[in-house]
Amino acid sequence: MGWPTWSIRARVTMLATMVAAVLCVLTAWLVLDHRHDHEMDHRLRRLYSADLEMVHRFAHRAPPPVLHVWEVAAMQFVDRAGRVVSASGRFQGRPRMAMFVPSRRHSAMDRRLCAVPGFPGRCMMVAAMWVPAPGGDLIVYSALPDPPWYGSQELVARLLAGSALWLAVVALGTYHLVGRTLRPVEDMTAELAEITATDLGHRVPVPAHHDEIRYLATIVNHTLELLEGAVQRERRFTAEASHDLRTPITGAILRLEEALLDPDTVDWPRMAKELLSDVERQQAIAEDILTLARLDADRSAQHQRTDLAELARTELQRRVPGRVPIRTDLAQGVVVSSDRLLIARLLANLLDNAQRHAATAVTVTVRAEDDTAILAVFDDGAGIAPEHREIIFERFARLPASRERDPKGTGLGLAICREIAHAHRGTLTIEDPGQGTCLVLRMPLVD
Known part of the structure; x- marks a missing residue:
């Protein structure tokens, strides 16, 4: 009983958790990318700030051979010939850290380099700027390590912890909500399981919510x-x-x-x-x-275009004359899609019934009204009381007058006629002609 519900609940919970996990990954990537860009901008500002400080400090005097800096990892002064004239303590005696030269127009430039002397196996952010010095213009280079793509381990740990907490909330919330949503289905399933062929009175509970x-x-x-x-x-x-x-x-x-x-x-x-x-x-x-x-088992009979007037005329010619004459009023061109044998059986049953109860005559009419074909069989007998006009279409239903006139009747003739009408997407009813009985078949017309 619970397995289908659990299966649906598990699948929906898993799907919701997977979607939430994808969203967490995208969010974490955006956060880390933004954090990396922010850290890059911050380090570039530090590099240019350190370079500008050197420009202001040594714009009118020569820099000392050894530079004392704390804002950056390394710094060098290089003259126009490419010789290192000054360097921070770690870079003493080392070659030039970068070969790019900023244009005089912009006076500053930065690059990301992965072959900086003194920092093997690491990529560095290097910023260069022209420094006007008394003995000739110099280029000051400053370097800071390139920030890792993940920003910092602390940020990654926070993102992982937040994602895990969010996924747990999504999984538990989805599991609970789907369970509440499917609880009416469980109740319906339990009620349906109680239904047997001998006890069809059970009904499933209807939830209060309109969904x-x-x-x-x-x-x-x-x-x-x-x-x-x-x-x-x-x-x-x-x-x-x-x-x-x-x-x-x-x-x-x-x-x-x-x-x-x-x-x-x-x-x-x-x-x-x-x-x-x-x-x-x-x-x-x-x-x-x-x-x-x-008729109950298969209503997919082979239908064909049928002229109701022609069919009625043919059946009346085959019919043996009965107790009372049969008059006709058959309009031409009333075409329907029907099984000729079934409609002929319906007409024969209606005529048998009408001739048993008619006083002087039976009248058969065929006409069209709008998009409906009408076949009516009228007898001028005693008629049928309004309260009995549906009972006679029930199976084995026979009124006392019918039993007296035809003791050998089965009580199935009109029931078969109505089933034939339904099989043709039509109706068979009793209309009040004022006197007598009028059985009317209505079917859809075809072009």
Whole structure:
């Protein structure tokens, strides 16, 4: 139960920590780069400050052979010929520290050198400046070690400690927040685990916050309601189908048992007709159940362009004349996308139902309204009460008047018609014609 949540929590925490680590590295690099540039500027200012001090001190007198300086690591005075005329204590007797010469126009220049005598294996920052002296102009060179790229060990230690603390805060905070966010999912998972085929009444808790998880919980509950309704309908359908199939079988068994008790007095031809009637009823119920099962399982029938008026005219020509005549009002050019066999089955069921209940005639109309095709079957019978106009579309639902007129009916005809309508993205409803019954099929028109 907890493993998926832990996996998501671990992945999100790891991702957030990695992003925070990358940001820490970038921040540390920017800080160290800024610190390095600042230290470079600071050391250059020290070098030029030391050079300027030498310019002011020896502008009118010759510098001594030994220079005493503390601001820089090394210093030299070099004449125009390149001879070292004065140097700090560490540079006594050493060659010239730098070969570059500042232009007279700018009088000062600096370089980063990695081959300065006296500092093997180290890079130095060297600044040079012209010094006007009585015996001829001199160049004063001063040097300081190049600062390391990381600034200082203390700064690196502080950055590492701060980054570690920040990453710990991010990891713990992300772990906690993701856990709180996923807690409703854990509750939903626990509730879903309690649902079984025999107990579909459970619903997952809906969080108070209006977010994606609340939307998920709402959709899950809606799906569970649909599933529970579907299972209840299937159970009711199974029970009703079993009852309707068992009734003729039980009747046939009883008649056979009675006949076998006194076979000499039984009218066997009449018995055979009664048994045949029961078997035919069972066959009709089985065929209707099979049709409903196919419609429930697969609604991806092969549709084709169909002219409703032509289809209705063809089916009426094939139909055996019934108890009452059938009148038509068929508008041409009402084209739909349909499975012809299914629509023909729907029309046949509607006509059978209408002819059983009509008083004098049945009327079939086909017309178009806006982008909707309409097929209506009207009978002038007693009509259906408003409170029963949805019940008759339920499976095995039969009103008393229907049972009297057609005892052999299955109660599945109109249910099959509505399923066929839904399979064609249409509707089948009962409209009030004032007198009688009018069943109306609506389907989308096609160009």
